[in-house]
Amino acid sequence: MSQGKSGFELRTDILSMAMGLLENNRDQATHSFYSIPEEDRKGESAPVIAISTDEVITTAKELYAFVNEK
Numbered sequence: 001m002s003q004g005k006s007g008f009e010l011r012t013d014i015l016s017m018a019m020g021l022l023e024n025n026r027d028q029a030t031h032s033f034y035s036i037p038e039e040d041r042k043g044e045s046a047p048v049i050a051i052s053t054d055e056v057i058t059t060a061k062e063l064y065a066f067v068n069e070k
Contacts, residue, residue: 011060014067018059022051 005013026049033046 011064014060014063015056017063018056019051021063022055022059025049026051 029047029049033041033044
């Protein structure tokens with residue numbers, strides 16, 4: 001019989017998911033920028049999207065709320 005994950009392990013997994021989601025969103029924004037022809041970007045620089053701890057926690061809370069829906 002398998003044991004379920006502890007609350008700590010679940011929170012760690014959800015934080016990892018949140019970080020991965022935010023990193024993927026950042027990568028998509030960067031790829032989207034570079035998919036525009038260079039002549040159409042005319043001096044624009046690539047987006048620099050920093051991921052803050054607060055954003056990770058907020059996203060993790062949203063994921064956790066979804067998991068807890070009944």
